[in-house]
Amino acid sequence: MTDLPPDRPLIVFTDLDGTLLDHETYAFAAAEPALALLRERAVPLILASSKTAAEIAPIRSELGFGDCPAIVENGAGVLAPEGGEAEAAADDYQRLRAIVATAPADLRRHFSGFSDMGVQGITAATGLPADAARLAATRRFSEPGLWSGGADERARFVAWLERHGVHARSGGRFLTLSFGGTKAGRMEAIASRIFPDARPFIVALGxxxxxxxxxxxxxxxxxxxNPHGTGVPRLSGEDDGTVTRTADPGPSGWNGALLGLLSG
Incomplete structure (x- = not known):
């Protein structure tokens, strides 16, 4: 297990759904002890999610980390800290939808994106109330969706998208399409921006x-x-203890992991 180095500032990056937020209820109360400790120690907490900026902004504020940037739409964009300048507007979403619309019909019919679902469909797929589903539909960079076909068809669909410059990533329940940008790439850039004169110790949870x-x-x-998701394959860091798995799911597991690290 890796201890926190005393000579490096700490920064934490976290996924939301199924990680800091409960998979079913989207609550984070079970994580409050660790959140309070992060706030007390002024440790930046960077939310990194497939959610949109419109969805993440109120969550970030409720958590008490409005002064931190956030990674939105699976790394396709960044939300500035409260009061900061927003990332320049982009037409990525419309271009993305136009490309998906030209996919072979036998493959396209198996992908139901948020733009296909509408607010009612998003509510049914996520369990979000209508107001929250409207925020989820306010997309700028990427398109999550449900896949109803088989694995072979999905592989062909993903390969076709790649040939047209579109990347597909699997999340807890959705296949998300974008023109690139990853949580990892954004993480390094944000850490360097917050700590330009030091090499921060980066902690990530997902x-x-x-x-x-x-x-x-x-x-x-x-x-x-996350017993509801597809699971994370074994990572090389699990052999040396730099990567560990929590026994408890969601915010309870998140809380235990960070409390153990911060008190170690």
């Missing part, structure tokens, strides 16, 4: 395959148990 690069790029990482 529960799904789309978190793997972020977990592997961190100095210390925790795979939070």
């Amino acid at each position: 529960d799904a395959p789309n978190d793997v690069e972020m977990l592997e790029a961190a100095d210390r990482a925790f795979i939070v148990a």
Whole structure:
């Protein structure tokens, strides 16, 4: 197990759904002890999620970390700290939808993106109330969706998208399409921006395959148990203890992992 080095500032990056937020209820009360300790020690907490900026902003404020940037839409964009300048507007989402619309019909019919679902469909797929589903539909960089076909068809769909410059990533429940940008890439850039004169000690927490690069790029990482998701494959860091798995799922596991690290 890796101890916190006393000569390096600490920064924490975390996924939301199934990690800091409960998979079913989206609550984070079980993580409050660790959140309070991070706030007390002025440790930056960077939310990194497939959620949109419109979804993440109120969550970030409620958590008490409005002064920190956030990674949105699975790394496709960044939300500035409260009061900061927003990332320049982009037409990525419309270009993305146009490309997906031209996919072979026998493959396209198996992908139901948020733009296809509408607010009602997003509510049914996520359990979010209508107001929250509207925020989830406010996309700028990426398109999550549900895949209804088989594994072979999915592989063909992903390969077709790649040939057209679109990347596909699996999350806890959705296949998310974008023009690139990853949580890991954003993580390094944000850490350097917050601590320009020091090499911060980066901690990352996640529960799904789309978190793997972020977990592997961190100095210390925790795979939070999520019995509802597809799971994270065994990572090389698990052999030397730089990556560990929590026994408890969601915010309870998140809380235990960080409390153990901060008190170690």
